[in-house]
Amino acid sequence: MSSLAIKTRRSFVTMPELLLLMVAIVWGTSYGLTKTAIAYTSISMFIAIRFGLTGFLLLPLALKDFKQGKNRDWKVAIPTGAILALIFFFEVYGVSQTSASNAAFLISLNVIFTALVDSLLSKNKPSQSLMLLSVISTVGVLLLTYHQDLGISLNSGDLCILTAAALRALMVTMTKKLTDNKQITNTTLTCIQAFAVAISAYLVGSLIAQEPLSQLPTDREFWLVTAFLVLFCTLFAFYAQNYAVRKISPTKASLLMASEPLFGALFSMMWLNETLSNVQWIGAAILLFSVLAASVNKPNKA
Template sequence: MTTAESSYLRRGVRLPVTEGLLLLVAVFWGTSYGLTKSALLYTSVLVFIAIRFSITFLSILPVVIRDFRRGLNQDWSIAIPTGFILSAIFLCEVFGVAQTSASNAAFLISLSVILTAFAELVINKKRVSNTLLVLTLCSVVGVLLLTSKQGFELSLNRGDYLILTAALLRAVMVTSTKRFTEGKKITTSTLTCLQSLVVALVALLAAWGYLPSSEFVLPVEQEFWLIVAYLVLFCTLFAFYVQNYAVRKTSPTRVSLLMGSEPLFGALFAMLWLQESLSALQLVGGGLILVSVVVTSVREN
C-alpha cells in the first residue's frame, strides 16, 4: 500500500468525534422530557432549575479554578451574556414542558434546527449551505411525522408558545456562543460553569421574589434526587460542555441539526423501555431524521 493510499484510508475512516458527542447529547436529551415532568411532581419549576444548575456549577468549579490559575480564561466575561440566554431558555422550556404534551414539546423545540440557519445569517452573517438547509428541513419534517399521533393538527396552548420561544432562544444561543467565543481565551469548562452559575442565580432570584416561603424547600424524596443526578450529569454538565465545545469547532446549524435529533432517540427510548409502539407514519418520520443525522455526521463542514 502506498503512502498516498494509506493517507486516503485514514481520512476515509476518520471517526467524527464531535458529531458522535452531539448525537450522544441528543440521546440523553431525548430522555429528559419525561424525567423533568417526574421531577416537577416534587417541587416548583424555579426551585428545580436552581437545584439542577447549582449542582452543575459546583461540580465543574474545581476544574475552572485550575484553568484560571493557569491563565486560560482572560476573556471569561463573554460567558455572562450567553448565561442569561440559557436562563431564558430553561425558564421557557421547563415551564412549557409542565404545561404541554411531550410530543408537542419535542416537535416545537426541534424547530430550533431551522431557526438556527436563519440566526446564522442574521447574527454571524454566514449563509448556510444548500445541502445543510435541505437536511435541516428534512429533519424538521421527520420530527413532525414522528410526533404526530393523530394527524397533523397541532393546537397551541401557553406551554407550546413557551417551548417555541425556547426553540428560538436555542438558535440565538448557539450562534451567539459561536460569535462571542471565536478567537477568545476561555476554556469550554469555564464557559459551561459560568453559564450554569448565571442560570442558577437567575432561578434563585426569581424563586425568591415569586414563590411563597412555604414552597421554597428542598425535596427529600429519593426519586427526585436520582432524577436530578441523571439530568445534571448527562443532560446538563455533559450536554452543555459538548455543545460549547462543538459550536467552537463547527457551524451552529450543524450543531443544532445533530442535537435536534433528540425526538428520534426519545421515541426509541419509549419503544425499548416503555414498550410503546410507533405507527407507520411515525416510523417514516424517524427514518427522515436518521437520514439527516447520518448524512450530516459524515459530510465535510
C-alpha cells in the same frame, strides 16, 4: 488480507461517533426525565437545583483556569447565561404543558432557526433550500400537534418549546460572537452560565413565586433523576461533544446529534407511556427529515 482487515475495522463505529450518539441518547432522555422531576417540585426550584449542582461541580476546574490566567474575558459569559436561563424557563415550562415526545421533536428546530438567525445577522439572504426546509418543518409542526378531537392545536407548552428553540439559535449565535477571540475556557464559560441560570431561577422562585430554598424536595426519585440530568445530560454531554466534534466532520457530527428527538420520543414512550397518532408520526418524520437536511447543508463555520 491486511486491506480486508482495514476495511473491516473502518466499518465499525469510531469512538467519537459512539460518544456523539450517546450524547444524542442522553439528551433525548432529558425531556421525559424533566417531566418526572417537576412532578415533585416547582419549575424554578428544579432549574435552580439542576444548574446549581452543575455550577458547583465545575467550579474547582473553573477556579484552576482563573489561577492559570485563562479567563481574562470571563464577563462575556454573563449575557449568554441570561439567554440560557430564558431557554430553560421556556423549555421546562413547555415540557410541563406538552408531551415529552412533542418537546423533543419541536426543540430540534433550533438547527433551522440557527441557520436563519445566522443569515439575518450576517445580512445574507437565506438560501432557497433553507426557506424550503423552513416551510417543510412548519408542516411537520402542524402535523405533530394534530389531535383527533381538536385538530391542529398548538398549546402553550408547544409554543414555549418553539420559543426555547428560537432562543437556542440566538444562544449559539451570540456565544460565537461574544467569545470569538476572547480568553475564556469552555469549562469556565459553562460554569458561569450554570450559575447564571441557577441564580435567575432562585430569584424567580423566591421573589416572585415565594418559594423558599429551604423547601427542597425529599423524594428519592427526584434526586436520582436530577443527578442523572446533571452528570450525564450536562457534564458528560458537554465534554463528550467537545471531544467528538474535533475528531469527525461537522456534517457527520450534526447528523448524529440530530437523532436526539427520535431517542427522546422513544424514551418518552417507554418511560411515560406516551403515544403518537399516525398523523403525529408523519409530522415527526417530516421534522426529523428537515433537521437532518439542514444539518447536512449548513456551512461548516456554523
